[in-house]
Amino acid sequence: MQRPAGQLDHRDTFxxxxxxxxxxxxxxxxxxxxxxxxxxxxxxxxPILLLTFGLTATLVxxxxxxxxxxxxxxxxxxxxxxxxxxxxxxxxxxxxxxAPIVYTFELLNPGVRLGRAGHFxxxxxxxxxxASLVLAEHTSALALGSPGPWPxxxxxxVVLELNVAAVFVSETRRVLxxxxxxxxxxxxxxxxxxxxxxxxVSRRTAELEASxxxxxxQANEHRTFVYSVTHDLKAPLNAILLRAxxxxxxxxxxxxxxxxxxxxxxxxxxxxxxxxxxxxxxxFEVSESPEPLSDVDLGVTVxxxxxxxxxxxxxxxxxxxxxxxxxVRGQPKKLVHxxxxxxxxxxxxxxxxxxHIAIDSRTENGDVLVCVADNGPGIxxxxxxxxxxxxxxIPRPGEGQPPGSMEGTGVGLAIVRRxxxxxxxxxxxxxxxxxxxxxxxxxPQRGA
Amino acid sequence: xxxxVDDDADFLDVACAIFAEASVPxxxxxxxxxxxxxxxxxxxxxxxxxxxxVVLDLRLPDMTAVEVLRRAAARVKGVPVMVLTQALWRVDxxxxxxxxxxxxxxxxxKLSVLRALLLEFVDAATGTSSRT
Numbered sequence: 001m002q003r004p005a006g007q008l009d010h011r012d013t014f015x016x017x018x019x020x021x022x023x024x025x026x027x028x029x030x031x032x033x034x035x036x037x038x039x040x041x042x043x044x045x046x047p048i049l050l051l052t053f054g055l056t057a058t059l060v061x062x063x064x065x066x067x068x069x070x071x072x073x074x075x076x077x078x079x080x081x082x083x084x085x086x087x088x089x090x091x092x093x094x095x096x097x098x099a100p101i102v103y104t105f106e107l108l109n110p111g112v113r114l115g116r117a118g119h120f121x122x123x124x125x126x127x128x129x130x131a132s133l134v135l136a137e138h139t140s141a142l143a144l145g146s147p148g149p150w151p152x153x154x155x156x157x158v159v160l161e162l163n164v165a166a167v168f169v170s171e172t173r174r175v176l177x178x179x180x181x182x183x184x185x186x187x188x189x190x191x192x193x194x195x196x197x198x199x200x201v202s203r204r205t206a207e208l209e210a211s212x213x214x215x216x217x218q219a220n221e222h223r224t225f226v227y228s229v230t231h232d233l234k235a236p237l238n239a240i241l242l243r244a245x246x247x248x249x250x251x252x253x254x255x256x257x258x259x260x261x262x263x264x265x266x267x268x269x270x271x272x273x274x275x276x277x278x279x280x281x282x283x284f285e286v287s288e289s290p291e292p293l294s295d296v297d298l299g300v301t302v303x304x305x306x307x308x309x310x311x312x313x314x315x316x317x318x319x320x321x322x323x324x325x326x327x328v329r330g331q332p333k334k335l336v337h338x339x340x341x342x343x344x345x346x347x348x349x350x351x352x353x354x355x356h357i358a359i360d361s362r363t364e365n366g367d368v369l370v371c372v373a374d375n376g377p378g379i380x381x382x383x384x385x386x387x388x389x390x391x392x393x394i395p396r397p398g399e400g401q402p403p404g405s406m407e408g409t410g411v412g413l414a415i416v417r418r419x420x421x422x423x424x425x426x427x428x429x430x431x432x433x434x435x436x437x438x439x440x441x442x443x444p445q446r447g448a
Numbered sequence: 449x450x451x452x453v454d455d456d457a458d459f460l461d462v463a464c465a466i467f468a469e470a471s472v473p474x475x476x477x478x479x480x481x482x483x484x485x486x487x488x489x490x491x492x493x494x495x496x497x498x499x500x501x502v503v504l505d506l507r508l509p510d511m512t513a514v515e516v517l518r519r520a521a522a523r524v525k526g527v528p529v530m531v532l533t534q535a536l537w538r539v540d541x542x543x544x545x546x547x548x549x550x551x552x553x554x555x556x557x558k559l560s561v562l563r564a565l566l567l568e569f570v571d572a573a574t575g576t577s578s579r580t
Contacts, residue, residue, distance in 0.1 A: 227535060234534045238557045239458030245559030246462060274557055281535075 025052045219288065226284055230277045237277070240270040276391065276411065283337075283415040291331035298325035298339075298370060301332070302359055305339035309347050316352035323360030326368050328443040334419045338427075341412045342372045342439050349376035366445040375436040384429050390414040449490070449498045450570055451475045453483040453516070454505040454532070459555065463503070466563050472570055480511035487523040499527050501573035503566065504549070506533035517547040524548060528573045 029052040036043035391410040431437035477483040
């Protein structure tokens, strides 16, 4: 809803004043002529009528022209002033004619901060005052018995100018009121809009909080489910182990060789099931617990990952070359887990003595590429991709391992891949049997 | 006398066999209520005061180990209590200890480890050696 903008304009005010002035001029002129005709006062009727005609003509013409532009209106007011002055001079009292000139000059003064409307009001007020002084002078002269020729002219001017001033003042008041109403309206609109905005924001926040809580609850449920399932699976596996051991204790030496082998195998399988569960639990814990993102110095990460491997490194006489590593944006503890896993695999598999492990990094197309390289047995062809799958392990013949037996539970690398993918990255391996392995982790560009 | 409480019958069988082989008298219970009943009977009967120690599973079908300990606080006062669990990482150790447990262990899968754990606990409780 738009309120009409009230803008006080010379044109409007001038136009308002013109009919008032013309009417006032004619009423006074009529009055003066009547008084003269009735013989009550010796008004010079012809000059009065001439004056009034002249003023009317000027005003009507300028009224028409005022619709065109404020400057034209001003121009006509000036002309009116000059005409009035000339007429009054002709009629005998120059001072009366000065009044219009005074207020015209006032109009031309650009510096007054009252604005044009205020201008007009002030100018006309002054003119009225001036005219009152002249009137007073004439009246006192009249009292002293020698009236000047045009005391009534002063009355005319006073009335007219006060009228005009009143018009301007009321115009100004109207415009100011309009503006105040507009302002109040705008303020109300603003208040309403900002209240609406606040409402929407708080509703959104509540929605987001609710969905965050729901997600949290879901994650907790998930975690509880996984925990209770693994707990429930552990119990029977545990029992199998214990009972198999009991059989072995009681009758182990009496059993046939095949039965003994079977029994041993039962126990080994149960044990493997247990450690798979244990690994799964531990890794699930790591990959599911969210951490806030921060700037992670991979040098620090690798140092933390190497700490628990110190004794193994010492035992195997190994040394890890750590190059200059960058800082990436990610979840600190999870990244430690990634490198701990890659490094512990490497430490486990490199020969001793002569084992060598190196970590370094480079940038490629803005992405950060970290490489963990070892001179272990390498990975058989075809397993480079599946090695990252859950529960997939690879056979490592040679190195004194009996065929068919495998270390680890096949969980570690799967979790490494999961964590790296959570960081919008990629992990892969380049390897050849007998030539060692190079595990690469790519972290995307910052801000990607 | 050892009171062992666990709803896992297999574990209970193996544990009781271990105690039997070491000549340690054993009372077994499979629920919290049973356990409390046993404790009451023991306290009232002729063998009052002969309770050496208690081996308690963390989660029983009708109540948790913590609840059992709280309810039987008077009965097990001064008696060493060991709480066993399948999932050690889920345990609020502080709360369990506060309720009166002296030790918390993950249930071992290896027989030899379990035997050592149980018998050493009994030995410590009775101040004797019961290993055969």
